[in-house]
Amino acid sequence: MTSSPALLKQTLRREALQLRRGESARLGVAASLALAARADALEVGPQTIVGGYWPLPGEVDPRPLMATLAARGASLALPMVTAPDAPLIFRAWCPGDPLESGPHGTFHPAAAAPLLSPTLVLVPLLAFDAKGFRLGFGGGYYDRTLDALRRGGGVVAAGLAFAAQQSPALPSEPWDQPLDMVFTEEGLLTVVRA
Template sequence: MTDSPKTTLDPKTRLRAAATAKRAEAARLLGPAAAEALAALALGIPAGAVVAGYWPLDTEIDPRPLMTSLAASGYELALPVVVGRDRPLAFRAWSPGDELEAGPHGTRHPPAGAAVLRPSVVLTPLLAFDAKGFRLGYGGGYYDRTLALLRSDGQVMAIGLAYSAQRVDAVPAEAWDQKLDKIATELGVIAVEQA
């Protein structure tokens, strides 16, 4: 007797399928209201920080109202650029209204002429998160590699952005998985449990 495909999938793959459906439902129910709620939160971002956001894909919670609010408060912003498979992300300067180019995996990023920045705060998209600060992404490892690199040569604050419905009891974590420092949802900021 052979195992069914469902039973042979690793825990992260199984969780990704469920989390994708849960996020889609949250996006359908909450949509732009959740994005506006994020923009009103006090995230504790230090003055003068360079904040890396992201351009939302599919049903990801939309960080653009938050980024617009941060820009109006004087923060310098950047968006990620996929520079290659199995490589950390790069970040290019961006301001609300700037033109963007199409990138890999459906992403959008500033053009090559935009200044390259090193963020001290990274707003991170995700499929699921837990109270310990672990996040489940799409499986490419881009944010884990990027946060590991940024943390190897200085401090960086990683803030996961999500719908509250994306919280799970536990995200299966590997040794290379980088923890979030906090999670912001439409219901408020969640402090990460310390180990």
């Protein structure tokens, strides 16, 4: 008897969360700085709007990378949850801007901050594979968001992870939105789709 993708994902989430905690304790700040030092791997310019995230405990901290990309002319935005089954929205953010607390332990810019549509989304994750599939917490926020952004035009989805978070293969379901690339402390993995 085979497990459904949803049940398999639940088991993998527990294992991946534990692995990520260990990698964060071992590499945390060094990994975040390594991403910033390799920012040239990401093509950004004055027209780029980077949708980052405020890190939860254990996630790769994107803030050093975001600061480097902003210094190269990119605009920054952070996501905001508006409803449990809705895509995330992104509001303009600059380092030092005040943040408000959101659901699930997140932080986002104030409602007065302008809405932006990212052209590059930095995506947190628990695990990833070479096909670009990722395992998140299961809320579907990034799948809905990437689907909406892809329907609205061009967007690049870059997962941020510790290299050890790579899995040989992850289960996928029809609504799962694959990443275009994954950026780790060891470098950039570009996804090649068949």
